[in-house]
Amino acid sequence: MEPKHLGALALILFGGYFLANNLGILPSSNVFWPVVLIVLGLVALYQNSSRPKKTVTDDGEVIFEIDGNSAPIKALVAIPTILVVVIVSLVILGVLGPFFILSLAFIPIVLFLKLGWAFFRLLVPILFGAAPLLLLLGLLMLIF
Helix, strand or coil: CCHHHHHHHHHHHHHHHHHHHHCCCCCHHHHHHHHHHHHHHHHHHHHHHCCCCEEECCCCCEEECCCCCCHHHHHHHHHHHHHHHHHHHHHHHCCCHHHHHHHHHCHHHHHHHHHHHHHHHHHHHHHHHHHHHHHHHHHHHHHC
16 A cells, blocks of 8 residues: 555544444434545545546647645644644543643743732632643543
8 A cells, every 4th residue: 555545544444443333323413524534535535546637638749736845834734733733632532631731830930930919919810710720631530
């Protein structure tokens, strides 16, 4: 199998996995996105395996359309996509929960560095507002 077909095959397998999990177990509304993934994978396979487009000019010349190498564009799209998928996966798995709560502790430090001593007038409302939120986030992280 050619490397250009691996992405399409991955879409088909990914959608097929979700479709197999959702058929018969959950209502039919949960079947929509796996079917969309499978269709997108099939379309990508079809487009990759189709022949170059042929154009005939008025003079009878035949011109074949050939796509150029778009590796920089693929990298420009693939790297942020992979990064977002990894971050979302880590959030869903609960790995980034503690890091999120630790990052909330740095908000007052950044505000103090930006606002200077005027920050202390904002400190009390932030403490009263953030303490219950941090407590709820911590409890939810322990529950789930």
